[in-house]
Amino acid sequence: IVVGDKPTEAQVSCSESIDRACRQEGFVYITGFGLDEELYEKAFGASKELFAMDDKVQKLQPWHPSNNMGYSRYAAEYLNRSRPPDMKEAFNIRFPPVHTNNLSGCPNTFVHVADRFLSVFQKAARRYALACALALGLPDIHLFSNTLDKMDLCTIRFLHYPPCDLDSTGVDTHKPIRVGEHTDFGAFTFLLVGHNGAEGLQMKSVEGAQVGGLAGGEASGWINVEVPSHLPNYNPNSPNNPTNTGPNKIGAIVNTGALMARWTNDVWNATAHRVIVRTPEEASRDRYSIAVFIDPDAESMVEVHPKFVGEEGCKYEPITGLAFLLMKLNELSDKKVKV
Secondary structure (H helix, E strand, O other), rough: OOOOOOOOOHHHHHHHHHHHHHHHHOOOOOOOOOOOHHHHHHHHHHHHHHHOOOHHHHHEOOOOOOOOOOOOOOOOOOHHHOOOOOOOOOEEEEEOOOOOOOOOOOOOOHHHHHHHHHHHHHHHHHHHHHHHHHHOOOOOOOOOOHHOOOOOEOOOOEEEOOOOOOOOOOOOOOOOEEEEEOOOOOOOOEEEOOOOOOOOOEEEEOOOOOOHHHHHHOOOOOOOOOOOOOOEEEEOOOOOOOOOOOOOOOEEEEOOOHHHHHHHOOOOOOOOOOEEEHHHHHHHOOOEEEEEEOOOOOOOOOOOOOHHHOOOOOOOOOEEEHHHHHHHHHHOOOOOOOO
């Protein structure tokens, strides 16, 4: 994806592929967005070091929905309220200059990686926002990117899933899974997976509705998400994997969020997904991922674009980026905060 005043033939072709994927599945796999192998390896290494700290609960800034930054303890969140808490822990950072991350207590390796990582995804988010507008055929190609001026609601979340009990189906909602059934809040999400790929990540298309809780839908229809084998997030120590270097070899899964569904009147649906453990091997090992949640700026108004208003009218009322995000964060945690 290359930013330019007039889309090239290659850009148009790329945008058409994005549109097809977002209409049918809502999951896209991209490369060439600016993350090189060196930073990818350092980020996952720093994440492992952070979560391996014995005194992390005492040393790290605790997460709270009022600022959406810091450390969220293991089993502290419910992405599907019908289930017990998710079997994960997380650490959130946010984008300067609006936010100042409190990294006191973090390993030096993590502190050094954070700024570089934020810079990469600041550019990647705006580039992908342009691609989305082109894909949807909007007259104003900057519609989405203009809402990412401050990036004051965007978040990078480092995630760790410790070894756990095996539940290979995820059907029983009385049992916890690594990540409960849900759709993401914002416009779109970049997801980086570790050397074991997207193991346990499952998705299914939805008709503009949430999955999980009162919406149901836990029992069937789930599809395993696989990282393309020819564009791997690979283990460099494996003799079966070639040496890949440069910014075009590291890929990211991108999925559509609930605010993009509101903008498009469900032409692009929010994509339901979850993480389960399918085999004893998956249950026995740690799992790491890094999610980059791209939300429109706090004061940006998200409303259905006229292009997508048909005979049925608008499915959604206008809402600001901040009001929507706080509404969803309050659903996630028992710690409530007012808009």
